Amino acid sequence: MLMIGKRLIATMVFLSIIGCTLTAQQNSITTFGANTSGTTPNTSPQKPERLFLQQISDVSVIIKWRGEAMQACLATGAGPLTEKTTCVTAKETTGRHKEALFEQLTADTAYVYSVGEYSAPSLRFRTAPPTGSPPKDGNVHVWIIGDSGTATEQYPLGNYTHPGEAKMVLDGFLKYNAESNPLLKNEAVDVFLLLGDNAYIDGTDKEWQGAVFDLYTEILTQSAVWPTIGNHEMGSGELNPTGTRIVHYPGASLTANPNNYMSRENLTPRRIPYLDIFTLPTDGNVGGVASGTEQYYSFDYGNVHFVSLDSQLSARDKIQRDAMRGWLIADLSSNQLDWTVVIFHHPPYTKGSHDSDEKPSSFLGIDTPIIDMRKEFTPVFEDYGVDLVYGGHSHSYERSYYLNGHRGDANSFDEKIHSELNSDGKAATGYGGESYFQVSPGSQKDDKVVYTVAGSSGKVSLKKGKLDHPAHTVQQHDPERRRGLAELGSVVLDASSTELTARFINEKGEIRDTVVIRR
Amino acid sequence: MSQPNIIRARISLAVISLLCCAGHAFSHPGDEHKLEQLNAVITQQPSLQSAYIQRAALYTRTGNYPLAEKDFEAAQTLGDLYLVSHELGAYYFKIKKYVAAVNQFTNYLEHYPNHYPTLEYRAEAYREIGKTQKSLEDFSHFLETSPYTNPGHYLTVAQIILSETDQGNSIDDAISIIDLGISRSGNSPQLQSFAVQLEISREFFDAALTRHESLRDITSASPRWHVEMAEILVTSKQWGKARDQLNQSAVKLADYKKTPAREKLLIHIEKLQRHISDKL
Numbered sequence: 023m024l025m026i027g028k029r030l031i032a033t034m035v036f037l038s039i040i041g042c043t044l045t046a047q048q049n050s051i052t053t054f055g056a057n058t059s060g061t062t063p064n065t066s067p068q069k070p071e072r073l074f075l076q077q078i079s080d081v082s083v084i085i086k087w088r089g090e091a092m093q094a095c096l097a098t099g100a101g102p103l104t105e106k107t108t109c110v111t112a113k114e115t116t117g118r119h120k121e122a123l124f125e126q127l128t129a130d131t132a133y134v135y136s137v138g139e140y141s142a143p144s145l146r147f148r149t150a151p152p153t154g155s156p157p158k159d160g161n162v163h164v165w166i167i168g169d170s171g172t173a174t175e176q177y178p179l180g181n182y183t184h185p186g187e188a189k190m191v192l193d194g195f196l197k198y199n200a201e202s203n204p205l206l207k208n209e210a211v212d213v214f215l216l217l218g219d220n221a222y223i224d225g226t227d228k229e230w231q232g233a234v235f236d237l238y239t240e241i242l243t244q245s246a247v248w249p250t251i252g253n254h255e256m257g258s259g260e261l262n263p264t265g266t267r268i269v270h271y272p273g274a275s276l277t278a279n280p281n282n283y284m285s286r287e288n289l290t291p292r293r294i295p296y297l298d299i300f301t302l303p304t305d306g307n308v309g310g311v312a313s314g315t316e317q318y319y320s321f322d323y324g325n326v327h328f329v330s331l332d333s334q335l336s337a338r339d340k341i342q343r344d345a346m347r348g349w350l351i352a353d354l355s356s357n358q359l360d361w362t363v364v365i366f367h368h369p370p371y372t373k374g375s376h377d378s379d380e381k382p383s384s385f386l387g388i389d390t391p392i393i394d395m396r397k398e399f400t401p402v403f404e405d406y407g408v409d410l411v412y413g414g415h416s417h418s419y420e421r422s423y424y425l426n427g428h429r430g431d432a433n434s435f436d437e438k439i440h441s442e443l444n445s446d447g448k449a450a451t452g453y454g455g456e457s458y459f460q461v462s463p464g465s466q467k468d469d470k471v472v473y474t475v476a477g478s479s480g481k482v483s484l485k486k487g488k489l490d491h492p493a494h495t496v497q498q499h500d501p502e503r504r505r506g507l508a509e510l511g512s513v514v515l516d517a518s519s520t521e522l523t524a525r526f527i528n529e530k531g532e533i534r535d536t537v538v539i540r541r
Numbered sequence: 542m543s544q545p546n547i548i549r550a551r552i553s554l555a556v557i558s559l560l561c562c563a564g565h566a567f568s569h570p571g572d573e574h575k576l577e578q579l580n581a582v583i584t585q586q587p588s589l590q591s592a593y594i595q596r597a598a599l600y601t602r603t604g605n606y607p608l609a610e611k612d613f614e615a616a617q618t619l620g621d622l623y624l625v626s627h628e629l630g631a632y633y634f635k636i637k638k639y640v641a642a643v644n645q646f647t648n649y650l651e652h653y654p655n656h657y658p659t660l661e662y663r664a665e666a667y668r669e670i671g672k673t674q675k676s677l678e679d680f681s682h683f684l685e686t687s688p689y690t691n692p693g694h695y696l697t698v699a700q701i702i703l704s705e706t707d708q709g710n711s712i713d714d715a716i717s718i719i720d721l722g723i724s725r726s727g728n729s730p731q732l733q734s735f736a737v738q739l740e741i742s743r744e745f746f747d748a749a750l751t752r753h754e755s756l757r758d759i760t761s762a763s764p765r766w767h768v769e770m771a772e773i774l775v776t777s778k779q780w781g782k783a784r785d786q787l788n789q790s791a792v793k794l795a796d797y798k799k800t801p802a803r804e805k806l807l808i809h810i811e812k813l814q815r816h817i818s819d820k821l
Contacts, residue, residue: 311730314691314722314726314728315692315726336691342693348731352734352756356763356765356766405800407802469800
């Protein structure tokens with residue numbers, strides 16, 4: 023009886039302590055100081071320090087910025103903004119950001135906008151098509167970059183180790199998009215995916231500014247950006263205070279807790295800047311099932327369902343990992359769209375600058391999220407109709423065959439068991455006459471997935487990696503015919519109602535790999 | 542710390558910084574690389590406490606316990622004991638010496654009372670040695686000061702509560718925690734489905750049905766959601782309603798893209814339908 027009493031008291035204390043902080047911690051963006059008058063306000067002539075779009079759906083958008091302006095205005099068409107423009111007073115959110123939520127928009131429609139008095143021809147976007155339908159141009163156009171954050175990478179301070187390389191990848195994409203895109207020249211990016219490690223070396227707010235907002239400025243003002251958490255979003259590995267300062271080990275954090283972020287600038291454990299910068303859907307309001315956390319989430323864009331998982335934090339704790347997996351199953355069980363794309367940072371299969379084998383290549387160092395994601399999540403992807411999975415972490419490009427059932431180390435891979443086969447009984451390559459079908463001709467099921475490592479959007483490194491994972495295709499453009507490309511680049515994904523095509527585009531704008539899935 | 546010691550410490554840390562960073566274009570310094578760096582630092586500064594702590598932590602992380610222990614012992618002779626306490630606690634935690642871990646974490650928290658990793662560690666260590674109330678207190682402190690929580694945090698605390706021997710009251714408390722999580726992070730399958738299982742376990746079937754019903758819109762009433770609803774109804778012997786849910790699920794499945802999971806779900810539906818037919 024005494025024990026029960028003590029337990030109840032402890033629980034009541036627990037509830038009362040937490041309850042009193044409840045209001046302060048809610049982070050709703052659905053209510054604004056309503057000012058939807060029909061006039062364009064004059065609040066500030068300044069260009070925002072950062073300006074980007076979040077959660078573009080078929081009916082809504084969040085315009086987010088940092089700066090003096092207190093409201094944003096929006097109008098349909100190509101502009102300019104008129105007296106009939108709708109304006110919304112912003113809500114101030116964490117990280118000195120401001121957000122204006124516009125609702126009741128028209129699907130698949132062009133809009134122009136301004137922030138305060140700042141307007142420019144580049145401030146325009148298109149709403150998503152109705153859920154389930156491809157856009158009017160027939161194609162969801164997605165740009166994917168991983169480990170791109172080198173614009174701010176300095177070792178030691180002041181010495182930029184990869185100057186200009188992320189910009190080269192951006193220029194390569196823009197060149198491809200303007201000159202070589204086989205579908206539509208200069209097609210606007212509908213969805214912009216970040217695979218993690220996009221702001222080296224700690225993922226500080228300042229580094230996000232330099233590596234992302236100052237670099238991809240125009241794309242960010244026209245497309246919604248959807249990120250996932252990388253190891254370099256978590257600052258430094260946890261080290262003891264020495265009495266004078268903390269020695270800094272970037273990208274080595276092992277915590278599962280988003281509040282344990284530490285960097286060189288501030289050693290007090292605090293919330294990860296990533297979560298202050300982005301406003302991500304926790305309640306399923308952009309499609310998908312509510313996750314209750316911004317660490318992992320899903321959304322729909324037209325006929326494509328996207329899922330962003332958290333392999334950096336949630337994956338490191340069994341209860342958190344199980345919760346994320348349970349949510350993923352509920353989410354994918356509800357999904358009816360043509361295509362499903364999943365992103366997270368740690369790739370299940372890689373032999374680049376990281377190694378996905380459970381047996382470490384040296385006496386130190388295995389990457390546990392890689393193993394856990396492969397063993398516990400790839401079965402879900404295969405069973406629940408996922409088509410493509412993207413990760414980064416390794417600073418190269420590697421793309422798998424059409425896989426099913428491979429959970430072990432590289433040496434346990436058997437193409438006859440684990441991959442779609444061509445007419446010669448070899449692993450089909452995914453391009454040319456060997457493109458894949460969503461419903462596998464072999465198994466008559468939608469049970470296979472293409473896994474891609476796209477972590478060379480800011481630098482290339484292999485360390486001891488040999489790009490020789492047998493689950494990956496041999497790359498025809500690699501001079502050594504390895505199973506990967508040691509080249510700078512990014513991925514462009516195009517989804518029509520019948521075909522999903524992913525291309526790796528290098529920094530020169532050249533197509534270096536293509537994989538096609540048909541339905 | 543005296544002025545000469547401060548200067549010496551600053552020089553030592555400058556050496557660490559140079560050795561760590563100079564000339565390297567690495568972005569993910571591997572453990573092996575870090576070990577080489579720390580070995581070099583210790584060779585140059587054999588009395589630098591922080592370097593021994595870092596190397597011990599690295600050895601702990603990679604399972605090299607005898608070497609970790611040796612470095613911790615060295616570190617304790619080179620400076621304030623509390624500076625060693627967090628990492629030493631983590632070492633004891635990893636080798637399952639939870640009482641020793643709690644002692645070290647407590648020592649560290651006396652100096653850094655809001656250090657999240659230590660609070661979380663100590664909560665887990667208390668849990669391992671059966672001190673559930675202490676564990677809850679640490680978790681409450683953690684959630685109180687945490688600017689951000691997610692469903693997994695509440696599931697963690699709920700499972701700690703359930704680990705207590707008195708299941709009846711534990712379920713009440715665990716459900717309270719889950720509901721707190723729902724109120725803070727919104728309704729989600731992770732939390733609500735856990736609560737549904739708890740309600741079923743104490744045979745509160747109406748509550749289980751109400752909770753599962755709250756996931757209808759969130760899951761777009763997927764075929765899987767209907768089957769889960771049917772399972773609750775079967776458990777509560779509401780055969781007719783269960784059959785209706787299964788029928789709805791089967792109809793929807795016919796329109797959904799076929800996946801292995803949905804094929805398995807269909808087989809499960811047929812099995813449940815046969816079970817219900819036997820009962821009716």
